[in-house]
Amino acid sequence: MSAEPHYTLYHPRWYRRRVSVWWWLQKRSYTGFVLRELTSVFVAFFAVVYLWQLRALTQGPEAYEQFLARLTTPLFLALDTVAFLFVLFHAITWFNLTPKAMVVRWRGKRVPDWLILGLNYAAWLVLSGAVAFVLLRE
């Protein structure tokens, strides 16, 4: 069977509705989805800044100081704030997806979604705490 149907004299005259340019405003979940697609640019931005930081680190203390100074300019502070908010949005929507993707069975029963979600968030908190502890201790 070919993908395109053959048109014959008696083939129904189909009507195909066009998808509106504004389809992503019709439902909140659609808007959230498009927002996730578009704001992945900011996730990439975060990664690039991180690579840039590593590069500065390998070039010695002077270069690193310069890098830090550049980060505190108003432009970067604004960009960083926006990027951070969107990365947080990505992290949360990603965590909310985990119980869908991971089906864990315990003694023949499926582990409930809230437990998987809770464990993921708990692991996130513990790891963030550990990182903060390493970074912030004098």
Added chain:
Amino acid sequence: MPSSVALTVARYRPEMESEPTFQTYEFPFRKDWVVLDALNHVKDSLDGSLSFRWSCRMGVCGSCGMKVNGTPKLTCATFLSDYLPGPIRVEPLDYFPVVRDLVVDLTDFMRKLKQVKPWIIRKEEKAPGDGEYLQTPDQLDTYKQFSMCINCMLCYSACPIYGLEPSFIGPAAIALAQRYNMDSRDEGAAERLKILSEHDGIWQCTFVGECTKVCPKHVDPAGAIQQYKLTGATNWVKSLLLPWGAR
């Protein structure tokens, strides 16, 4: 309770018009009526030319899927009383070509469904005399949810990806593929992997999640796709790390 209610129904008569129009029918309101009852009342008493599909009236056959006030619904399970005061807007399912009025053409789905091989595949078939393929209740439980699909196409109509990329295999077909992949009697997962992990398979899905929300049988196609992404990715990593066919 209102004494009457109105349905605004999408009409498309290809021999008369090149684009759908809307027609409003008003009739006495009855609180035990679902949208399908109202459509049948319209067809029987007000306008015999209205076309729509239906069969079982009890949420089993999956024929009466339509958009009610913009949301894909089984009209046999959608009460008029939930949409008062009306008028209630009834349209054909999105993204499928409309044949007439509320009737859409499902050929595209039928072709995709066949591609994912929704049947039990065995490397070697047992002879009938050797008995059945046995299965424990726990094994049944792993896929039972996905087997509840009635092919009503509400999930396709809710999926913007399917609207934008018509080549996407789509929620129900992937959920049904997963139904057989997870069946302990099946040995065809590798065959289905080919079609499912291609460009038009699972990776088109970006998890909008609407398919699961509209599903009248709680199949959770979005879950099936995300689970299969995990399987697909694991297989890919394995094939990368273990190049000698250890899959």
